[in-house]
Amino acid sequence: MSPSRRLTGPQPTLATVAQRAGVSRQTVSNALNNPELLRPDTLVRVQAVIDELGYTPNRAARQLRTRSSHLIGLRFEPAQEGTSNALMDRFVHTLVETTARTGHHILLFSGDPTDPLDGYDDLLRATAVDAFVITDTYAGTPQADLLRRVGAPFVTFGRPWDDPSARHPWVDVSGATGARLATEHLLAVGHQRVAWLGWEETSRIGEDRRSGWADAMAAAGVATDGLGVRISDNVDAARMAAHELLADAGVTGFACASDTIGIGVLHALHERGLRPGADVGVVGFDDSQGAQVTWPGLTSVRQPLEQVAVEIVDLLHTILSLKAVQEPARMLEPSLVVRRSTLRD
Amino acid sequence: MSPSRRLTGPQPTLATVAQRAGVSRQTVSNALNNPELLRPDTLVRVQAVIDELGYTPNRAARQLRTRSSHLIGLRFEPAQEGTSNALMDRFVHTLVETTARTGHHILLFSGDPTDPLDGYDDLLRATAVDAFVITDTYAGTPQADLLRRVGAPFVTFGRPWDDPSARHPWVDVSGATGARLATEHLLAVGHQRVAWLGWEETSRIGEDRRSGWADAMAAAGVATDGLGVRISDNVDAARMAAHELLADAGVTGFACASDTIGIGVLHALHERGLRPGADVGVVGFDDSQGAQVTWPGLTSVRQPLEQVAVEIVDLLHTILSLKAVQEPARMLEPSLVVRRSTLRD
DNA sequence: GCCTATCCTTGGATCGTTCCAGGCAGCGCA
DNA sequence: TGCGCTGCCTGGAACGATCCAAGGATAGGC
Numbered sequence: 001m002s003p004s005r006r007l008t009g010p011q012p013t014l015a016t017v018a019q020r021a022g023v024s025r026q027t028v029s030n031a032l033n034n035p036e037l038l039r040p041d042t043l044v045r046v047q048a049v050i051d052e053l054g055y056t057p058n059r060a061a062r063q064l065r066t067r068s069s070h071l072i073g074l075r076f077e078p079a080q081e082g083t084s085n086a087l088m089d090r091f092v093h094t095l096v097e098t099t100a101r102t103g104h105h106i107l108l109f110s111g112d113p114t115d116p117l118d119g120y121d122d123l124l125r126a127t128a129v130d131a132f133v134i135t136d137t138y139a140g141t142p143q144a145d146l147l148r149r150v151g152a153p154f155v156t157f158g159r160p161w162d163d164p165s166a167r168h169p170w171v172d173v174s175g176a177t178g179a180r181l182a183t184e185h186l187l188a189v190g191h192q193r194v195a196w197l198g199w200e201e202t203s204r205i206g207e208d209r210r211s212g213w214a215d216a217m218a219a220a221g222v223a224t225d226g227l228g229v230r231i232s233d234n235v236d237a238a239r240m241a242a243h244e245l246l247a248d249a250g251v252t253g254f255a256c257a258s259d260t261i262g263i264g265v266l267h268a269l270h271e272r273g274l275r276p277g278a279d280v281g282v283v284g285f286d287d288s289q290g291a292q293v294t295w296p297g298l299t300s301v302r303q304p305l306e307q308v309a310v311e312i313v314d315l316l317h318t319i320l321s322l323k324a325v326q327e328p329a330r331m332l333e334p335s336l337v338v339r340r341s342t343l344r345d
Numbered sequence: 346m347s348p349s350r351r352l353t354g355p356q357p358t359l360a361t362v363a364q365r366a367g368v369s370r371q372t373v374s375n376a377l378n379n380p381e382l383l384r385p386d387t388l389v390r391v392q393a394v395i396d397e398l399g400y401t402p403n404r405a406a407r408q409l410r411t412r413s414s415h416l417i418g419l420r421f422e423p424a425q426e427g428t429s430n431a432l433m434d435r436f437v438h439t440l441v442e443t444t445a446r447t448g449h450h451i452l453l454f455s456g457d458p459t460d461p462l463d464g465y466d467d468l469l470r471a472t473a474v475d476a477f478v479i480t481d482t483y484a485g486t487p488q489a490d491l492l493r494r495v496g497a498p499f500v501t502f503g504r505p506w507d508d509p510s511a512r513h514p515w516v517d518v519s520g521a522t523g524a525r526l527a528t529e530h531l532l533a534v535g536h537q538r539v540a541w542l543g544w545e546e547t548s549r550i551g552e553d554r555r556s557g558w559a560d561a562m563a564a565a566g567v568a569t570d571g572l573g574v575r576i577s578d579n580v581d582a583a584r585m586a587a588h589e590l591l592a593d594a595g596v597t598g599f600a601c602a603s604d605t606i607g608i609g610v611l612h613a614l615h616e617r618g619l620r621p622g623a624d625v626g627v628v629g630f631d632d633s634q635g636a637q638v639t640w641p642g643l644t645s646v647r648q649p650l651e652q653v654a655v656e657i658v659d660l661l662h663t664i665l666s667l668k669a670v671q672e673p674a675r676m677l678e679p680s681l682v683v684r685r686s687t688l689r690d
Numbered sequence: 691g692c693c694t695a696t697c698c699t700t701g702g703a704t705c706g707t708t709c710c711a712g713g714c715a716g717c718g719c720a
Numbered sequence: 721t722g723c724g725c726t727g728c729c730t731g732g733a734a735c736g737a738t739c740c741a742a743g744g745a746t747a748g749g750c
Contacts, residue, residue, distance in 0.1 A: 011470065013736055024700050029738060039698065056470035060414065061736035063405035064705050071452070076441050089434060096421050096455045105473075107416070108451040110441045125356065125401035128450075235638055263638045270640050293580055293608045293635045295615050358706055369730045374708060384728065406706035409735050 012053040021049040032057065063127075072099055072316065073129035075119055076108040077136055087286055087305060088135070091157070094309035095133065102317060104130075116142050124152055131316050133157065137170075138205055144168050153319045155312045159329070161204040169319065169328040171311045175205055175285075178301035178334040179212030182255040182283035185299070185336055187220050189344055191253030191281050195227040195245050197238055197265065198257035206230075206257050209285065213255050227251065231261070238264025239271075246272060252280050259284035259291040262298050266341065281342040297339030304332050357398040366394040377402065408472075417444055417661065418474035420464055421453040422481055432631055432650060433480070436502070439654035440478065447662065449475075461487050469497055476661050478502065482515075483550055489513050498664045500657045504674070506549040514664065514673040516656045520550055520630075523646035523679040524557030527600040527628035530644070530681055532565050534689055536598030536626050540572040540590050542583055542610065543602035551575075551602050554630065558600050572596065576606070583609025584616075591617060597625050604629035604636040607643050611686065626687040642684030649677050 018025045023046060030037045031046040038046070049055075063069045074092070096106050107129055111118030116136060120143060123129050130153065134143050137158030147154045148168055160166035179196070186194045196213040199206030210228065217224045226249055231237040238261040245251040246268065256262040262284030266276055274280050276296055284291045287302035311330050318325050359370045366373065368391060375382045376391040383391070394400075408414045419437070441451050452474055456463030461481060465488060468474050475498065479488050482503030492499045493513055505511035524541070531539045541558040544551030555573065562569045571594055576582040583606040590596040591613065601607040607629025614621050621627055621641055629636045632647035656675050663670050 011472065014738095015736080025736090026701085026738080027699060030699090033738085037698075042698080054470060056467060058409070058736050059471045059473045060405050060408035060412075061705090062738075064403070064409050064707085064736080065738045067405075067705080069405065076438060076451075092453070093421060093455075096453045100455050106421075106453040108437070108441045108453060110438075110445050122401060125399060126404045127356065128404045260638060263640075267640045289633065290635050290638045293605060294639050295608070295612045359708095360706080370706090371708080371731080372729060375729090378708085382728075387728080403706050406735090407708075409706080409737085410708045412735080 011058070012055045013058070014055075017046070017049050017053060017055050020053065021046045067127060068130050069128060070104045071107045071129045072104055073107050073109060073120070073123050073132045075111055075132075075134070075136070077113070087288065087303070091135075091305040091309050094306040095313065098310055098313040099316075106133075116140075117146055120146060120152075124150065130320060131155075133312055133316070137161070138203070141166070141168075153316065155315045155319070157308060157312060159331075167328060169315045169325055171308050171315065171330045171332065173303045173308065173332045173334050174212075175209035175334075176212035176215065178285060178303075178336075179209040179255055179257075180216045181212075181334070181336045182285070182299075182301055183213045183216035183253075184220075185338070185342060186253035186255060186281045186283060187216070187222070189281055189342055192222060193227065193249065193251045194222070194253035194255055194281075195229060195249070195251045196224075196255050196257075197229055197231065197241055197245075197261050199233055200230050209257050233258055233260055235260055235264040235267060238262075239267045242268035243272070246274070246280070254280070254282045256282065256284050259286050259288045259298060259300055261285075262300065262341070263290055263294050266294060266298065276341040277343045278345070281344075283336075283342060287337050291337075291339070297341060299339045299342040300337050301334045302337045303334045307332055356403070357400045358403070359400075362391070362394050362398060362400050365398065366391045412472060413475055414473060415449045416452045416474045417449055418452050418454060418465070418468050418477045420456055420477075420479070420481070422458070432633065432648070436480075436650040436654050439651040440658065443655050443658040444661075461485075462491055465491060465497075469495065475665060476500075478657055478661070482506070483548070486511070486513075498661065500660045500664070502653060502657060504676075512673060514660045514670055516653050516660065516675045516677065518648045518653065518677045518679050519557075520554035520679075521557035521560065523630060523648075523681075524554040524600055524602075525561045526557075526679070526681045527630070527644075527646055528558045528561035528598075529565075530683070530687060531598035531600060531626045531628060532561070532567070534626060534687055537567060538572065538594065538596045539567070539598035539600055539626075540574060540594065540596045541569075541600050541602075542574050542576065542586055542590075542606050544578055545575050554602050578603055578605055580605055580609040580612060583607075584612045587613035588617070591619070591625070599625070599627045601627065601629050604631050604633045604643060604645055606630075607645065607686070608635055608639050611639060611643065621686040622688045623690075626689075628681070628687060632682050636682075636684070642686060644684045644687040645682050646679050647682045648679050652677055 014025045014028050018028045028046055031043055035043055099106060109119045109123060120132065132147060132154040134154055134156040137156050140162045141156060141160050144154065144156055156170040159170050159172040183194055194217065196210055198210045201207065214224060229241050231241050242254065242265040254265045256265065262282050265282045269276050269280055276282055282298060284298045284300040287300040291298040291300040315325065359373050363370045363373045372383065373391055376388055380388055444451060454464045454468060465477065477492060477499040479499055479501040482501050485507045486501060486505050489499065489501055501515040504515050504517040528539055539562065541555055543555045546552065559569060574586050576586050587599065587610040599610045601610065607627050610627045611621055614625055619625050627643060629643045629645040632645040636643040636645040660670065
């Protein structure tokens with residue numbers, strides 16, 4: 001039947017359907033939630049009426065009775081360290097699609113940027129969401145502490161940096177592996193002096209990634225003195241740092257903590273008349289839009305954000321169904337997307 | 346009091362608060378929704394108990410009674426013509442913040458990408474949302490038609506291209522103005538032969554933007570024969586088209602329908618040894634991350650997405666409060682962000 | 691034919707809020 | 721004193737779903 005017919009007039013309720021099908025409300029409810037309890041012919045009859053009237057259970061009533069809103073809260077931040085906007089888009093989209101399969105939806109809320117706890121509280125007290133997905137864990141996880149204290153279900157995207165022994169469920173991507181892949185790739189195409197251009201020491205994500213570079217260099221038996229540089233995450237800082245490393249340290253390979261930094265290095269190469277790829281290898285991090293479109297293409301570490309979302313939803317479902325969580329912490333591995341900034345031909 | 350105290354134990358209800366304050370449930374309800382009906386001293390007493398217990402109304406119960414969920418549905422697509430992901434991020438964030446001021450939240454849902462109607466229907470029948478924001482209007486507005494037919498409130502980001510006489514509420518940004526600003530800027534810095542590099546003729550957004558270029562050229566009395574080129578939206582197509590225009594048509598200025606195309610032009614300039622800005626001017630569209638970080642910086646047309654979101658929420662509130670909408674269609678103007686790709690020094 | 695066990699179905703109560711109709715002071719005025 | 725009016729507050733009913741305890745039909749065994 002046409003949507004217009006289904007949606008015309010007052011919404012049908014359980015009682016409407018029950019009356020029309022000649023059964024009780026509970027039987028209709030069972031047809032929806034526990035169809036195996038009904039005799040096959042009854043089920044068919046009720047289903048027919050449901051389809052005919054275009055009946056869909058009222059979410060508010062169901063939520064009131066079952067104390068479950070089938071909504072998952074996500075605090076939506078404008079931009080975050082280590083995960084640029086476009087990344088969140090890939091992540092959120094998969095989150096929406098995956099949760100939809102079980103009838104859940106994503107509820108976006110905002111909060112005072114200076115207070116990582118803001119917003120959670122209100123939604124919980126109003127019983128507006130069943131669970132949370134937390135993404136801003138780089139600066140500690142006070143939200144996780146709060147939610148665990150009050151017994152609210154949640155999963156974080158990002159490990160508990162402050163307290164590695166924290167036992168809450170999380171999914172994360174190994175930055176160390178990413179930087180190791182980048183460094184090994186640069187070494188493999190023939191660069192010996194591979195620099196690390198990363199963030200300040202206060203960044204846990206930055207230090208994690210940097211350790212992957214250091215490990216790969218050590219494994220290859222290459223010295224790193226003076227090659228690990230810490231700057232802030234912007235194009236100009238990277239450009240200037242790259243100029244120094246190119247002029248004074250004989251660097252021919254750059255492993256970078258972000259695509260922004262990688263692009264800054266490319267700028268420096270332009271300015272010195274060096275050819276990306278052929279003369280100097282550059283690898284970024286995050287495989288952002290910038291890495292894809294910038295000239296001549298920036299090799300970058302790609303996080304499996306779609307898989308992160310799937311794993312998070314999987315954990316949430318396990319928690320919400322009150323089952324014990326087997327493996328509450330899952331570390332995923334990134335991969336390398338090779339572009340012309342590391343091709344020597 | 347601390348959040349942990351507020352959230353411990355069973356949630357307080359209206360009845361809890363009423364009993365503790367020595368008033369009836371309705372009085373507590375009024376304290377929240379119609380405080381002017383209460384005697385000042387009663388109001389203070391009730392408020393004190395509400396604060397003490399950390400009471401927040403149960404959303405499900407309120408929603409059931411008032412038939413209003415205070416949720417606004419947004420179909421979240423992975424990527425869209427004319428509005429890249431990072432743009433949607435700016436837009437969605439402002440949407441979340443602005444709706445939060447009136448206690449509304451954004452509910453994300455997904456749908457079959459091949460069916461623009463998928464998803465709306467279910468949420469409406471379940472009375473899960475109060476209204477919708479529609480963003481994918483570039484291919485016609487069947488969703489708007491559906492929603493209007495069933496009387497559901499909504500506002501679209503994007504004008505009704507198919508039917509300019511459609512009277513539903515919308516907010517949009519003038520692409521023609523954007524392209525006109527870009528073209529006038531190129532003419533002003535001394536370029537005469539300014540090409541348009543845009544999308545296929547089937548794109549309404551593309552044709553709208555192109556008309557701004559054509560108008561500006563006409564106003565300046567410059568011929569446009571052979572200068573308006575239609576390609577698909579990717580770096581390589583733009584690069585090749587730019588090579589042709591540079592070699593055969595003596596073009597020194599490029600107004601582009603997107604940043605992706607603009608960056609493709611920059612690639613062609615690199616390959617020909619031409620200096621962006623000094624030799625050839627290039628303007629992109631959308632002011633994406635790529636335009637900001639690419640070398641040497643791409644001048645681009647910036648859409649006021651934050652303002653779009655604010656206007657949309659304003660229209661929604663007007664509609665939801667059942668007031669007549671004064672001006673249901675609002676066209677906003679973009680601005681130009683000048684970077685080195687159009688600086689001649 | 692009767693009884694029991696199983697399976698399916700039923701009606702009332704309930705979740706927490708807001709709507710509605712009515713009640714009770716207290717005041718002004720005749 | 722009595723009447724009407726206003727202002728403030730109360731308790732019952734309703735929103736539409738699910739939970740619960742119990743009722744009725746059906747089949748099988750004796």
